[in-house]
Structure formats: C-alpha cells, structure tokens
Amino acid sequence: MDAATPVVELKQITKRFPGIVANDSISLKLHKGEILALLGENGAGKSTLMNIVFGLYQPEEGSIEVKGKPVVIDSPNKAIELGIGMVHQHFKLVQPFTVTENIILGMEPKKMGARIDYKTSVAKIKQLSDQYGLKVNPNAKIHDISVGMQQRVEILKTLYRGADILIFDEPTAVLTPQEIGELMVIMKRLVAEGKSIILITHKLKEIMQISDTVTIIRRGKVIDTLKTAETNPNELAEKMVGRSVTFKVDKQASVPKEIVLDVKNLVSKNKEGISVLSGLNLQVRAGEILGIAGVDGNGQSELIEAITGLRKVDSGIIEVRGKDTTNKNPRHVTESGVSHIPEDRHKHGWY
Ligand SMILES: Nc1ncnc2c1ncn2[C@@H]1O[C@H](COP(=O)(O)OP(=O)(O)OP(=O)(O)O)[C@@H](O)[C@H]1O
Structure with a gap:
C-alpha cells in the first residue's frame, strides 16, 4: 500500500431504514495519520455510517476498501481483524473488574486447556499505556477510576486488539473540560504514532482544534469535505444545518418576575x-x-x-x-x- 492509498475508503454507501435513507451514497476517505471529523446534526446519519464501518450494519449499496483492498465487514470481529476499533460513547466496561480483566475479556483462547497469562497481559497494557501517554494503571478496578480514565481503557482495548484505525463516537460528551484537553493530546499522540482516527462530533470548537479534515453530512448525504485549516466554525455550521447561522445573540437583560x-x-x-x-x-x-x-x-x-x-x-x-x-x-x-x-x-x- 503506498502512502496515498486511504486506510479506509467508503464508496457510495447507502443504508435505508423504513421510511428513511439514513446514508445516501456516502463516499469518504481516511488517510494514515489523519484525524477526520465527521460532522452532522442529530439524525444526520453519522452513527449509522460508523456502525457500517464497524460491522454492526450492512449497507444496501456501496463498497468499502481497507488499505486498498475491497472488504466485507459483516461483524465487529471482522472489523477488529481489519484493524478497526471503536471507542463507544457509552463505555462497555464491567465495573468490579480490573482494567486488565476488562481489556482481555472476550479474547480468551479458544483451545481447551489454554490459559491467558495475566501477567503478560498486564505488561502489554502497561507498554501500550506508556507508548500513547494514557497513564492507565492495569490493576485498577473500573469503579475506582474516573470517567476520563475509563475512556482511556476503551482506547486501550482497541489498541490491545491491534487497531490502527480508531473511531471515536462523540467522545467528549462525558468529559470535563480538563479531560477534553487530555483526550486531545492523546489523539494527537495516536496519529503521531501512525494511527488514523475518525471523530464523530457536532462540536465545532473541537473540530477546529484537533481535526485535519472535516466531512459534513446532512440528512444522510455528504455536503462537503474540507481541510480544517481552510475553513472556520461559521462555514462548518452553515454547511451542517443548511442555512446561515449567527453565533451572536442580541439579548436584553431579563426582568425575572414571580x-x-x-x-x-x-x-x-x-x-x-x-x-x-x-x-x-x-x-x-x-x-x-x-x-x-x-x-x-x-x-x-x-x-x-x-x-x-x-x-x-x-x-x-x-x-x-x-x-x-x-x-x-x-x-x-x-x-x-x-x-x-x-x-x-x-x-x-x-x-
Ligand atoms: N436502527 C434503526 N432503525 C430505524 N431508523 C434508524 C435506525 N438507526 C438510525 N435510524 C434513523 O436514521 C437516521 C440517521 O440516524 P443516526 O443515528 O445515524 O444519526 P446521527 O447523525 O448519528 O445522529 P445522533 O447524533 O443523534 O446519533 C435517523 O433519522 C434515525 O432515526
């Protein structure tokens, strides 16, 4: 695969639900080392599209290429096999388990009698945590760590499975402003180390701050794909909602009554x-x-x-x-x- 080949390319993906075309001939490309923001209002079709990439839905039309090869992603296992990981908005962690137990859950060897070497897993998690600046303690219990840290466990879960294409679904909704700052640093570190990221969001400030490219979708259709450095929040907002948007509100002081x-x-x-x-x-x-x-x-x-x-x-x-x-x-x-x-x-x- 040469450097110009996208790590993921969606070609004219269409997905219908009864009474609605959730994705209408959507095409997009993600390149190695890139943070691509997928911007759209509620209901624009972002989650549907990413569920297709992660093998949870099948499109009715269109095709997907991963690292230049046509693929059929018919399950999340297949997505993981292809190096695609999803950091869900709602974490899927077992609270009384440790970080390591959560990460290796579901990866137990299929062979009878084979066992997971817990110590080796702890060492691998520690190494990945250090490499990407995640600062996660492999032995901590989930119910003892902060929400931001739990999200980093979700990131580690994808890295542990060998993902090099990471999809983040509205990752900042659950974070404090300080944790958002930390996540931005981690995302930059991930791409600096050769990972590629799709960031689903409708937060313009974060897009301007972190992404390289923005694909805007509205009512299931791609409206535009822009280089972040060449656009601004006004243009993005207009394309997202389909009309001019003003950020200035002329507001008079209220006179509260009873x-x-x-x-x-x-x-x-x-x-x-x-x-x-x-x-x-x-x-x-x-x-x-x-x-x-x-x-x-x-x-x-x-x-x-x-x-x-x-x-x-x-x-x-x-x-x-x-x-x-x-x-x-x-x-x-x-x-x-x-x-x-x-x-x-x-x-x-x-x-
Ligand atoms: N499983 C489903 N069955 C029927 N309709 C669905 C299903 N999933 C999504 N839709 C519809 O498809 C359209 C796109 O939804 P989708 O969840 O992909 O949007 P979104 O951009 O991710 O929005 P949000 O930010 O609210 O999740 C919506 O009109 C939604 O109602």
Missing part, C-alpha cells in the same frame, strides 16, 4: 440506593432562562425526570406556581403547565 418552579432539597436514589440527586435546590422565575451546567451523568437527566414526573423522588418538594407536584404523574405535571423537550427525541419524544 417564582414559577421551586425545587427544594430534592433527593432521589437509583436502584443501587446511591443518591443521584442529593438535596438539590433551584428556583426558576417567570421570564428567565435557567441554564444547568454539568458533565453527562451528574444528575441532569434525573432532575428533568423528577420535575416532569417520570422519576420518583425520595424526599424534597417540587412546586409549580405554588402547587405541589412532587411525585405526581406526568399528566398531572403537564396539566400544571410544564412541558418537556427531551434530549433524545427518538427515544423519549413523540414526533
């Missing part, structure tokens, strides 16, 4: 008895927008569920315009004047 939502000392526990909301207080006044900041998984979803009646709370009070709606059903809450636009409209919405 309290319309009052949340007092809210406590809610999950099935394991761990508090997901621990004495939370907030007030929203008429005429104001209240923003809630936080990394995924810190109780935002549970708070929304509690307010909208989808989750029972263990103690505390929720009042809408002075009326107690604590632990009332969603219909009651809706009739009290609360509506909810869910984060994932496919999973929780009705349109």
Whole structure:
C-alpha cells in the first residue's frame, strides 16, 4: 500500500431504514495519520455510517476498501481483524473488574486447556499505556477510576486488539473540560504514532482544534469535505444545518418576575440506593432562562425526570406556581403547565 492509498475508503454507501435513507451514497476517505471529523446534526446519519464501518450494519449499496483492498465487514470481529476499533460513547466496561480483566475479556483462547497469562497481559497494557501517554494503571478496578480514565481503557482495548484505525463516537460528551484537553493530546499522540482516527462530533470548537479534515453530512448525504485549516466554525455550521447561522445573540437583560418552579432539597436514589440527586435546590422565575451546567451523568437527566414526573423522588418538594407536584404523574405535571423537550427525541419524544 503506498502512502496515498486511504486506510479506509467508503464508496457510495447507502443504508435505508423504513421510511428513511439514513446514508445516501456516502463516499469518504481516511488517510494514515489523519484525524477526520465527521460532522452532522442529530439524525444526520453519522452513527449509522460508523456502525457500517464497524460491522454492526450492512449497507444496501456501496463498497468499502481497507488499505486498498475491497472488504466485507459483516461483524465487529471482522472489523477488529481489519484493524478497526471503536471507542463507544457509552463505555462497555464491567465495573468490579480490573482494567486488565476488562481489556482481555472476550479474547480468551479458544483451545481447551489454554490459559491467558495475566501477567503478560498486564505488561502489554502497561507498554501500550506508556507508548500513547494514557497513564492507565492495569490493576485498577473500573469503579475506582474516573470517567476520563475509563475512556482511556476503551482506547486501550482497541489498541490491545491491534487497531490502527480508531473511531471515536462523540467522545467528549462525558468529559470535563480538563479531560477534553487530555483526550486531545492523546489523539494527537495516536496519529503521531501512525494511527488514523475518525471523530464523530457536532462540536465545532473541537473540530477546529484537533481535526485535519472535516466531512459534513446532512440528512444522510455528504455536503462537503474540507481541510480544517481552510475553513472556520461559521462555514462548518452553515454547511451542517443548511442555512446561515449567527453565533451572536442580541439579548436584553431579563426582568425575572414571580417564582414559577421551586425545587427544594430534592433527593432521589437509583436502584443501587446511591443518591443521584442529593438535596438539590433551584428556583426558576417567570421570564428567565435557567441554564444547568454539568458533565453527562451528574444528575441532569434525573432532575428533568423528577420535575416532569417520570422519576420518583425520595424526599424534597417540587412546586409549580405554588402547587405541589412532587411525585405526581406526568399528566398531572403537564396539566400544571410544564412541558418537556427531551434530549433524545427518538427515544423519549413523540414526533
Ligand atoms: N436502527 C434503526 N432503525 C430505524 N431508523 C434508524 C435506525 N438507526 C438510525 N435510524 C434513523 O436514521 C437516521 C440517521 O440516524 P443516526 O443515528 O445515524 O444519526 P446521527 O447523525 O448519528 O445522529 P445522533 O447524533 O443523534 O446519533 C435517523 O433519522 C434515525 O432515526
């Protein structure tokens, strides 16, 4: 394979679901040592495309070449065999197991009587961790390490299996700003060592910071492929949504009036008895927008569920315009004047 041959080339990939063309004749190329960002709004078709590359879906039309050779990727095992690894947005780790146990899980020898040499695995993981600056302790238990570190275990899992093409699915959604910085450094290190990366995202800042090339998809179609150095967030946003976008909001200072939502000392526990909301207080006044900041998984979803009646709370009070709606059903809450636009409209919405 000469240097100009893409490590992955998708040629006119089409994938249909009932009533929708999720991928419409998509072509793209990933070169060795490159970070290619796949940019698109929710529902644009990014995950479908990457699930095809990772062997989870089969396209109806089109073909794939890996390192210049036509391939059929009919399972994740086949993808791994071809050197393709996926770092999922939702980690697939067993909490009470160690880093090493998680990494070797599923790679046990098929031959009767053959055993995995745990010590050798630890040494190999240590070596990979050092080589790519991952700073992972092979003997740590997953439930004792941070989310950022867990993501690095997922990266190690792909490297351990010999991946040289890594797909990252919205990797920064679960990270703190500091962890995002660290991930960027790791991605740069991976490509410097000869790996190639596809980064699925809709975050323009990260694309500008880290990628070499951007392919924009909208409604299942490739809109454009641009060199990152030759574009800017405005152009990317316009191509992503299909109309001009302004980042400037002319906003007058709000004049908040009476309290319309009052949340007092809210406590809610999950099935394991761990508090997901621990004495939370907030007030929203008429005429104001209240923003809630936080990394995924810190109780935002549970708070929304509690307010909208989808989750029972263990103690505390929720009042809408002075009326107690604590632990009332969603219909009651809706009739009290609360509506909810869910984060994932496919999973929780009705349109
Ligand atoms: N298994 C499926 N069955 C039916 N329709 C699907 C399936 N998977 C995806 N779709 C549809 O295909 C379209 C593309 O979805 P896809 O998940 O690939 O988009 P995306 O760009 O990854 O968006 P997101 O960021 O929300 O995941 C959407 O309209 C979605 O509803």
